[in-house]
Amino acid sequence: MLDPAIDAFFAERKEGWLKKNLKASMNEHEVSQLQQECEKTFSLNEWLPSAAKRAGQISISTHPCTFSHPSARKNKNGSVSATIAHSQYANDGFLRSGNVTVEADALGNAAALDVYKFLTLQMQDHKTLLSHIEAETPLAKSLLTINTGSYQELREGFLAMAATDETAVTSSKIKQVYFPVWTDHEDYHLLSVLTPSGIVFEMRRRIDNIRFSEQTKALRDLKRKGEYSEMGFKEIYGITTIGFGGTKPQNISVLNNQNAGKAHLLPSLPPVINIRETRLPSKNFFADCINPWHIKEAFEAFHGLITLPKDKRGSRFSEYRDNRIQEYVDHIIIMMWKIRRAYEQEDVVLPTKLAKYQQTWLFPNMQQQRDDLDDWLLVLIAEITRQFIAGYNKVNGKKALSFGNDEFNAIAEIVAKNKELLR
Secondary structure, three states: OHHHHHHHHHHHHHHHHHHHOOOOOHHHHHHHEEEEEEEHOOOOOHHHHHHHHHHHHHHEEEEOHHHOOOOOOOOOOOEEEOOOOOOOOOOOOOOOEEOOOOOOOOEEEEHHHHHOOOOOOOOOOOOOOOHHHHHHHHHHHHHHOOOOOOOHHHHHHHHHHHHHOOOOOOOOOOOEEEEOOOOOOEEEEEEEEOOOOOHEEEEEHHHHHHHHHHHHHHHHHHHHHOOOOOOOOOOOOOOEEEEOOOOOOHHOOOHHHHHEEEEEEEEOOOOOOOOOOOOOOOOOOHHHHHOOOOOOOOHHHHHHHHHHOHHHHHOHHHHHHHHHHHHHHHHHHHHHHHHHHHHOOOOOOOOOOOHHHHHHHHHHHHHHHHHHOOOOHHHHHHHHHHHHHHHHHHHHHOOOOOHHHHHHHHHHHHHHHOOHHHH
């Protein structure tokens, strides 16, 4: 008894043959004769020997060379070797042959495509008929034992489809890469870059299923009408469709012909890296995050005010001078909040080398200490004052005036007015 997949294969072939040859003008006798001819043509005794002879006209290949160039199949050195990858599954995270269950492809004479489909039928044990013939299982022996041909000749004929030559033959039309290898002497491997067509068309099948399944169509229609649905659907953007073989996709491969020569390409672009505008401190907030040149106008204006002769300072001199100091403190407070917000992100590791008072000041988990304690704040106010003077000296260079304790304390007093904003 044949496997149901084999019965279905021949039933489909008979139906197609009759549909092609049956004419409305035929009488009952002619129809009967045609049906008898059909049964004979697709009987195992007739069809198997013919199929075994034609099997060698097509070669199974997991990586057909014709995807690189339609004329790559033959050259002056003969036919290019059919590549069959026997890769094992491994949970290694790579999208590669062996890790994706796909149908093997084939290339060669399009007239032998029916033989390819026959040999790739999946039996009830989920193995292909070709696998059974290779292993000489009872199913294969029962199938190939017929009156019109020997078992061995039929088996060898069908196995010719999966045969590989011991000598590898490539083609100049295939993209090739010299790949350096590590040896005692400088050496290279010449690699012929081939297309894993099974994976290519499996990707198309999955993409089409996401985009055009009946469920997706129905949900997309609800969205267009503005109607509610508890279920959502996926959209894939940026898809490009590529064609192989032009008007003759059958010249490329079997799978290419089955997919009308069309495959999908997903965008292959470098990752978009979000540029962090704020540099996070690793050891010192003031050294890592504060650049005096970003607020040089405040330092220059401050210098212009304190170098004015006393008779030209006016009644609002102190107010203008203190405003320049406040500009610096405002800049510090803005940067403080940027750092705190950045430290609240999940992917940020808090720097342990930061000074303790700066950890209390900036870390998001130290709010309670900031509210309850003042020792860190006194250290911070003194440091902001020192950094103001250092920034003033750097921006104004040799023109900068020297400050004593009285000037330091005056600046610190302005900074201290912002202590609640610094918590």
